[in-house]
Amino acid sequence: VTVLDQLIKDFSRLPGIGNKSAARLVYYLLKADPKLSEKLSENILKLKKCIRPCAVCGNYTENELCGICSDSSRDKSLLCIVEQSQDLAVIESVNEYNGVYHVLGGCISPLDGMGPEQLGIPALLKRLDKESLREIIIATNPTVEGDTTALYLLKVLKEKNIRITRLASGLPVGGDLEYAGKLTLVRSLKGRIEYNL
Amino acid sequence: VTVLDQLIKDFSRLPGIGNKSAARLVYYLLKADPKLSEKLSENILKLKKCIRPCAVCGNYTENELCGICSDSSRDKSLLCIVEQSQDLAVIESVNEYNGVYHVLGGCISPLDGMGPEQLGIPALLKRLDKESLREIIIATNPTVEGDTTALYLLKVLKEKNIRITRLASGLPVGGDLEYAGKLTLVRSLKGRIEYNL
Numbered sequence: 001v002t003v004l005d006q007l008i009k010d011f012s013r014l015p016g017i018g019n020k021s022a023a024r025l026v027y028y029l030l031k032a033d034p035k036l037s038e039k040l041s042e043n044i045l046k047l048k049k050c051i052r053p054c055a056v057c058g059n060y061t062e063n064e065l066c067g068i069c070s071d072s073s074r075d076k077s078l079l080c081i082v083e084q085s086q087d088l089a090v091i092e093s094v095n096e097y098n099g100v101y102h103v104l105g106g107c108i109s110p111l112d113g114m115g116p117e118q119l120g121i122p123a124l125l126k127r128l129d130k131e132s133l134r135e136i137i138i139a140t141n142p143t144v145e146g147d148t149t150a151l152y153l154l155k156v157l158k159e160k161n162i163r164i165t166r167l168a169s170g171l172p173v174g175g176d177l178e179y180a181g182k183l184t185l186v187r188s189l190k191g192r193i194e195y196n197l
Numbered sequence: 198v199t200v201l202d203q204l205i206k207d208f209s210r211l212p213g214i215g216n217k218s219a220a221r222l223v224y225y226l227l228k229a230d231p232k233l234s235e236k237l238s239e240n241i242l243k244l245k246k247c248i249r250p251c252a253v254c255g256n257y258t259e260n261e262l263c264g265i266c267s268d269s270s271r272d273k274s275l276l277c278i279v280e281q282s283q284d285l286a287v288i289e290s291v292n293e294y295n296g297v298y299h300v301l302g303g304c305i306s307p308l309d310g311m312g313p314e315q316l317g318i319p320a321l322l323k324r325l326d327k328e329s330l331r332e333i334i335i336a337t338n339p340t341v342e343g344d345t346t347a348l349y350l351l352k353v354l355k356e357k358n359i360r361i362t363r364l365a366s367g368l369p370v371g372g373d374l375e376y377a378g379k380l381t382l383v384r385s386l387k388g389r390i391e392y393n394l
Contacts, residue, residue, distance in 0.1 A: 002247075002248070002258070002259050003244050003248060003259065004244065004248055004257055004259075005248050006236075007237075007240040007241065007243075007244055010218055010233070010236050010237045010240055011237070013233060014222050014225060015221055015222070015225050016218055016221060016222075017222075021213055022210055023213070023283060023286065024213060024283075025211050025213075025214075026244065027213075027281070027282065027283045028211060028212050029241065029244060029245070030244065030245070030248060030282075032259060034245050036207070036210060037241050037242065037244065037245045038242070038245075038363045039203075039207050040207045040208070040238075041237075041238040041239070041241040041242045042238070043200055043204040043207055043236040044204065044226065044237050044241070045234065045235070045238045046200045046204075046206055046235050047200050047201065047223065047226060048226070048227075048231050048234045048235075051199070051200060051201055051227060052198050058226060060201055061199070062199050062200065062201075064291065076199075083222070085224065085227075086220060086221075088201075089220065099244055138323075153348045162378050166259055186381065
């Protein structure tokens, strides 16, 4: 097996990359500037060495604390709970939220052996004891597992006497009623918003 | 900029990988077995160092000659001319061809500065002088540039007095007349095949 075939195999182990795309990537690298290969190779190694979870929120960072937890301009009384670091990155990208986060690292899924312990929910509760929050936004995915996790969080967070909200579910902007999923339509009806006339 | 952001940027420079796919790859690597990252990183570097063009046909190889040129069981009197190494790999994958190849490294495209010199066609002619061929198959892509290249090759190869063929163009197997491109239909009509009754 040549390096070429081996690298195609390695690339095709990544999500969303089949054999054909992997081959395309490898042939592209062969023709591209060697600097691209060098940077890729170097940063892939660095990634595993330098990136670790933030000691407070669990977000990926190169330091002890992530950029958000160590930013004094963020509103520390507003906490958003997400499943994954990438969800945090998506929320950050819309520039609409100025609070802090907590990254669970997954959602409750008994079949995969993911329970409250594995998600660090006990640690989250301890974190909340030390902070004075005015609101917790539950931003798990609108999936069966995400909703289960949200319900569980609601149950354990209720006694803290903090305002708890969750992200609205409904029609995607630019979407079409005709093509909306049934459950999406049900949620957008149940969560309908009053016009203030 | 963290390594994480930098690696997302590096990945998104690869073909067919946008920002979102790049982020997905990076977050996948963060959670995956470190061995995958190590192998990827290592093989990307190795690729550029170990892979070079075969001295005879131009196919990518780790040695002086590629596996096909150095394989004594291949029919050296049958030559298939392709644009790229990946075209060669596709033809090999169907196990239907037992001849040898010549890789042009592209196709004639004056706007991109690709002429017969850049494609090594003079070198190809020299190679042919040394070999006794019974057939040359032109397997450039059925695109404007590929067809131009095929016509040019036909012109310079004609005087060698060797049988010259080209890959058939027509309806893709499993395809639908209704959805076939007009030019594809024209070609499949012109190249129609007689039933031997």
